[in-house]
Amino acid sequence: MATVVTQVKSKPSIIVLLQEVQERYGYLPREEVARCAQEAGISVAQAYGVASFYNFFKLSKPGKYPIRVCSGTACHVQGGQALLERLRSELGIEPGETTPDGLFSLETVACLGACSMSPAMVVGNDVYGRVTTREIPRILMKYRRKR
Amino acid sequence: MGDTATTVTIKVNGQQLNAPQGANLLEVLKAAGFPVPTLCYLEGLPGIGACRLCLVEIAGVPKLQTACTTTVRAGMEVYTHSPRVRESRRQVLQLILGDHPDDCLFCQRSGDCELQALAREYGVRQRAYEEMLRSFPADESSPALTYNPDKCVLCQRCVRVCSEVQEVNAISLTRRGIKTKVSPPFDLPWAESGCTFCGQCTNVCPTGALTERDATAEVWEALGDSERTVVAQIAPAVRVTMGEAWAAERGLDAGAVPPDFSERIVAGLKALGFHAVFDTQFSADLTIMEETHEFVERLKEGERLPIFTSCCPAWVRFLELYFPEQVEHLSSCKSPQGMLGAVLKTYYAQKIGVDPARLTVVSIMPCTAKKYEATRPELGREGRPDVDIVLTSRELKRLMEQAGIDPGKLAPQPFDSPLGDSSGAAAIFGASGGVAEAALRTAYYLISGKEPAPLEFEAVRGWNDLRRAAIEIDGKTVRCAVVSGLAGARRLLESGEYKEYDFVEVMACPGGCVNGGGQLRPAEKAAYGVHAQKRAAGLYAIDRQKPVRTSHHNPAVERLYADFLGAPGSVVAHHLLHTSYRPQDAYQLVATGSREG
Numbered sequence: 109m110a111t112v113v114t115q116v117k118s119k120p121s122i123i124v125l126l127q128e129v130q131e132r133y134g135y136l137p138r139e140e141v142a143r144c145a146q147e148a149g150i151s152v153a154q155a156y157g158v159a160s161f162y163n164f165f166k167l168s169k170p171g172k173y174p175i176r177v178c179s180g181t182a183c184h185v186q187g188g189q190a191l192l193e194r195l196r197s198e199l200g201i202e203p204g205e206t207t208p209d210g211l212f213s214l215e216t217v218a219c220l221g222a223c224s225m226s227p228a229m230v231v232g233n234d235v236y237g238r239v240t241t242r243e244i245p246r247i248l249m250k251y252r253r254k255r
Numbered sequence: 256m257g258d259t260a261t262t263v264t265i266k267v268n269g270q271q272l273n274a275p276q277g278a279n280l281l282e283v284l285k286a287a288g289f290p291v292p293t294l295c296y297l298e299g300l301p302g303i304g305a306c307r308l309c310l311v312e313i314a315g316v317p318k319l320q321t322a323c324t325t326t327v328r329a330g331m332e333v334y335t336h337s338p339r340v341r342e343s344r345r346q347v348l349q350l351i352l353g354d355h356p357d358d359c360l361f362c363q364r365s366g367d368c369e370l371q372a373l374a375r376e377y378g379v380r381q382r383a384y385e386e387m388l389r390s391f392p393a394d395e396s397s398p399a400l401t402y403n404p405d406k407c408v409l410c411q412r413c414v415r416v417c418s419e420v421q422e423v424n425a426i427s428l429t430r431r432g433i434k435t436k437v438s439p440p441f442d443l444p445w446a447e448s449g450c451t452f453c454g455q456c457t458n459v460c461p462t463g464a465l466t467e468r469d470a471t472a473e474v475w476e477a478l479g480d481s482e483r484t485v486v487a488q489i490a491p492a493v494r495v496t497m498g499e500a501w502a503a504e505r506g507l508d509a510g511a512v513p514p515d516f517s518e519r520i521v522a523g524l525k526a527l528g529f530h531a532v533f534d535t536q537f538s539a540d541l542t543i544m545e546e547t548h549e550f551v552e553r554l555k556e557g558e559r560l561p562i563f564t565s566c567c568p569a570w571v572r573f574l575e576l577y578f579p580e581q582v583e584h585l586s587s588c589k590s591p592q593g594m595l596g597a598v599l600k601t602y603y604a605q606k607i608g609v610d611p612a613r614l615t616v617v618s619i620m621p622c623t624a625k626k627y628e629a630t631r632p633e634l635g636r637e638g639r640p641d642v643d644i645v646l647t648s649r650e651l652k653r654l655m656e657q658a659g660i661d662p663g664k665l666a667p668q669p670f671d672s673p674l675g676d677s678s679g680a681a682a683i684f685g686a687s688g689g690v691a692e693a694a695l696r697t698a699y700y701l702i703s704g705k706e707p708a709p710l711e712f713e714a715v716r717g718w719n720d721l722r723r724a725a726i727e728i729d730g731k732t733v734r735c736a737v738v739s740g741l742a743g744a745r746r747l748l749e750s751g752e753y754k755e756y757d758f759v760e761v762m763a764c765p766g767g768c769v770n771g772g773g774q775l776r777p778a779e780k781a782a783y784g785v786h787a788q789k790r791a792a793g794l795y796a797i798d799r800q801k802p803v804r805t806s807h808h809n810p811a812v813e814r815l816y817a818d819f820l821g822a823p824g825s826v827v828a829h830h831l832l833h834t835s836y837r838p839q840d841a842y843q844l845v846a847t848g849s850r851e852g
Contacts, residue, residue, distance in 0.1 A: 138441055142846035151424030152845050153449075156440035160429040167441070 122148040122158050126165060135166035168206045171213035173232040173251045175199075180219030186226040187241075192216060194241040198248060211251065263329035268336065274327045281309055281322040289335045292344065292373050294351075294461045295410035296323045300419055306410050307347045308373065312337050319343055341377065348374055349383035351408050354433070355462075356388055362406070362463040367776065369461035370408060391436055396444035398630045399452035399623040400467055404436040407464035413437060413456035420765065422742035423573065425450040437464075440845050449576055449841040453569035453741065453763045454623030454647075454772015467623050467647045467773055471654050474644055477615040478528045484607070485615045487524050488595050488642075489517060490535040492621035492685030492768035495793035496648050499786070500775045501663045514793030515800070518667030520619075520651070523660050525668055534670045535618065536677030538595035539684040539693070541815070542566065543806035545832050546588045547697040548823035554733070554757055559583055561736075561756040564690050566590045568628035569763035569772075571836065573741055578748050579838030584759075587833040591684065592618050592625055593634045595674065596641030597831045602819050603674065611636075617644045619651045621685065621771030624763065633834045647773025676811035679798030686791035687739035687767035688715040688722065691760040695726055695735070696805045698758075703729040710804055716795075718766065718788065721747060723756075733757050740765035766791065 125144035129136055136159055145155035159165045177183075177192045192203070195214055199207050206213040212231075222228040225237025231251060239247075261276040267289055274283040281302060284291055294306035302309075302323025310319040314332035319340060322333075334340060352374065359365050391404035411428060414437060418424045425448055429438045439448030457465050477485045498516030499509050521532045550562045565571055565586040574582055589597065596616050604611040618625065628634065629642040646654065655662055669675065680696050683689030692712045699707040714724035715735060720743035726733045736753070738744045738761040747753045764770045766787035777786040803809055820828045 139846045141440070142842060151418065151427070152440045152842075153418075153424050153427040157427035157429050161431050 120148050122150060122155055123162075126155070126159055130165060133169075135169050137169075166204070168204070168213070169210070171206045172211050174213045174215065174230075176215055176217045176220070176230045178218075178220045178222070178226070178228045179216040180223065180226075182223035182226040183220075183228055186238075188227040188229075190241050191227055191229060191239055191244065194244045198244055212248070263327065265327060265330065266332040268334055276327055276329060278327045279323065280311070280325040280327055280333070283327055284311070284322055284333070284335055291322050291335050292376070293323060294369055294373070294408055295412060297412055297415060297459060300415055303411065303415075306351070306408065308344055310340055310343050310347070311335050312340050345377045345379065346383075348377055348379055352379065352382065353384040354387050354389055354405075355408065356405050357386070363466050363469055364463035368463060371462075387433075389433060389436075394438075394445050395468070396446035397450070397452060397627065398446070398468060399627040400445065400454060400457055400465060402437065402445060402465050403463065405464075406462050407437060408462055409435055409437075410461060411437075412459040412461065413465050416455045416459050417450075420742065421451075421453060421455055421740060421763075422745050423449065423451055423453070426456075443845065447844070449845055451569040451573045451576070451741065451763060452624040452627045452772075455764060457623060457772055458770075458774065458776060467649060468626060469650060469653075470626070470644050470646055471650050471657065474617055474646065474654060475657075477617070477644065483613055483615050484530045484609050485528065485617060486531045486533065486599060486603075487529050488533045488535045488538075488592070488599075488616070488618045489520055490592070490618070490620045490622070490625075490685065490768065491539065491682050491689075491794060491797075492771060492774065492790065493517075493619050493648050493651065494520060494797075495685070495769060495790040496621065496775045497652065497662070498793070499777075499790065500652065503778055505663075509789055509793075512663070514796045516662070518669060519662040519665060521670055522665035522668040523655050523662035526660050526665060527654065527658055529617075531671040532668075533595060533599070533674040534677050534681075535591045535595055535620075536681035536684070537670075537674050537809070537811060538591040538598065539566075539681035540678050540806035540809045540812045541594050541598075541832065542588055542591045542684075543680060543690075543693050543697050544812060544816075544823045545594075545828060546586050547694050547701060547806075549586055549588065550694065550758060551698060551701050552824070561734075561753060561759045562586050564694075564760045565834075566684065566690055567624070567762050567768075568622070568631075569624035570741070570744065570761045572624065572627070573744060573763060574748075575836055575838050576841035576844065577745070579840055581748060581753070582836050582838040584753075585836055587829075587835070589634065589832055589834045590625075590628060591681075592620065592628065592642055592645075593834065594832045596629070596634065597636075598674065598815070600636060600639075600641050601831060602815070612639065615643045616641065617646060618642050619646045619648070621648050621768045621774045622764075623647060623772040625773070631834075648771075648775050649773060652775060673811035673814060676809060677801075678806050678809045679801035679804035680806045681809075682797040682801065683794050685768040686716075686794050687762050687765075688717065688737045688760065689767065689794065690762075691715045691724075691735055691737050691758065693806060694758065694760075695733070697807045698733065699726075699728050700805065700807055702731070706805070715760075720765065735759070738762070739767060769794065 129140040141155050142152045145152045203214050203216050220228050228237045262273050263276045265272050272287050291309040293309045304321035304324040309322040311322045312334040313320055393403040395401045417426050426437050426439055477483050494517040498512040502509050502512045524532045563584040565588050599616050600611045604614050626645040629640055629645045635641050680693035692715050695712050715737050720740045722737040724735045734756045735758045736756045741763050744761050769790035770787035
């Protein structure tokens with residue numbers, strides 16, 4: 109972080125500082141947000157206000173297998189929302205959160221570019237197409253076994 | 256804000272009006288008798304145009320403008336209540352109400368809510384938009400205050416008081432759109448955040464979103480339990496706010512009631528079923544005896560100077576959190592609330608032959624942080640708190656109303672003796688500078704063996720957030736600083752200026768306890784100052800009327816030492832009346848989300 113800070117001259121912007129942190133860690137660890145606030149000369153509360161305002165900033169550590177559910181037009185029409193609902197209830201987390209065991213995190217993305225396979229989702233690096241809600245538990249189990 | 260020296264002429268609702276060029280239009284309209292509604296404006300701070308209710312029409316400007324962000328220009332023509340303006344405000348209200356619950360009937364602020372009052376004023380009788388509640392869970396983690404995001408109108412008054420007035424910066428607006436709410440960083444529970452519980456946010460919240468944590472039900476439960484003996488103590492600042500509110504509700508001038516409304520409050524509490532009512536001013540005198548003893552000793556030895564007063568729990572927590580290394584300067588004395596609690600659970604319980612476990616001590620404070628203080632494990636014995644329930648002035652009023660008791664109509668009753676007898680020095684504890692002055696009266700006597708003449712130490716009185724005084728005692732100079740508001744405290748500590756003093760008094764709330772976070776909200780929304788100054792003037796009047804005006808001459812305190820405590824600073828006194836602190840780094844706390852040790 110020291111290098112980041114020296115790159116930015118007087119009055120570093122909190123957004124720039126937070127972006128650098130996210131690039132490095134993949135999310136915003138608390139300690140780093142607190143440090144960015146100090147660097148930018150604002151309170152931690154204000155820095156958190158900024159961090160929580162933008163969807164871009166991730167406030168929890170991504171899971172070992174991040175799950176990205178497509179909410180693009182084609183997937184939406186084909187039942188992408190139902191997939192998301194099922195994942196929420198199976199995992200017990202909301203989009204943007206990570207399961208307590210650190211295995212999965214959940215988020216929605218605008219389009220995976222796999223419209224022909226809608227509804228689609230990505231778990232870790234694996235793409236799943238024409239997913240039905242009934243398949244969800246089996247897919248999750250695969251990764252739980254792998255851990 | 257432009258040149259305020261030039262007076263220009265403007266037209267308001269067709270009437271000619273003189274106003275300073277560049278002045279805040281909302282302030283000018285209010286002073287001219289055309290108040291415009293607002294939910295976000297705070298006197299003394301710049302307008303932010305967040306609530307959109309102060310919209311006014313200005314001739315030649317196509318869109319309606321928010322008065323709070325508009326400055327006076329020569330020749331401007333303003334319409335404050337034209338049909339267009341009224342309709343727009345109604346629309347704004349309807350939008351605010353769109354995600355506001357309909358549970359006024361069950362809300363703590365019903366009858367005292369600014370949003371409710373505006374809905375009534377603007378004839379809102381039904382919803383214009385389908386109700387869309389946000390359904391966030393309420394934060395009830397803190398013993399001092401609660402935050403209910405569903406009732407929050409996002410006016411930001413709390414955030415601004417916390418950051419711009421107190422400079423504590425514990426909270427901010429977080430998230431976005433329909434998910435926006437006020438919260439500590441990382442959504443930490445308020446109890447585990449950098450909040451000091453000063454409660455200034457609850458004083459300015461226009462709705463039921465941020466309130467003191469109501470404990471009136473606990474009082475009723477204790478009063479209804481025949482196994483329990485329930486006693487009360489009342490802080491100095493409570494008596495002046497209660498009298499003020501009582502007069503205001505009857506359209507009377509504050510001068511119509513005596514500043515000391517305490518005997519009416521005592522009568523009211525006795526009518527509610529309290530066994531005895533004592534005065535926190537008694538233990539304020541006791542605090543002065545212990546604290547001044549400690550101060551004179553430390554002054555002699557040059558040890559850990561300056562001494563910081565420790566009566567104010569929000570200040571103590573502020574220091575523990577933000578300046579852990581300076582905690583050692585705090586006096587080891589408990590606050591007057593804590594001291595009386597300890598005396599009641601030991602000396603008094605023994606005297607009336609009641610098992611302390613069956614004695615319920617209710618204290619009535621101008622303060623939300625006192626609720627937190629009472630839960631500190633240091634302020635209890637055998638796992639039980641010395642003070643069981645803390646009510647704010649607002650809850651006291653509610654308690655009386657729930658019983659249909661009008662204290663102003665009851666025959667006055669004195670406090671119970673001897674723990675209800677106090678000096679004038681104790682009365683002024685409720686105003687900024689009062690603790691320093693009370694301590695100086697006694698320190699002067701302890702050091703020189705003579706009474707100070709005059710008794711008043713005008714140099715420590717006043718309204719600035721930081722006041723400095725050098726007091727000559729017996730050829731020695733005692734250097735004092737008096738701080739009112741946490742912003743001043745931060746400045747004093749960060750600059751290192753505190754090292755230049757022997758004695759530093761800090762009250763977390765601007766103006767002191769008279770403006771405490773649990774005080775009654777004045778009907779006339781005023782900046783920090785006007786109502787608090789009137790209340791403080793009431794306390795100084797009480798001081799002048801007291802036959803004894805120094806803590807060391809309070810006969811009841813002398814008797815308690817003779818019967819029970821021995822001498823100031825004795826082993827018994829130390830065991831009962833002194834405490835310890837828990838410095839912890841707020842930065843660590845917030846960054847790791849967990850308490851250190």
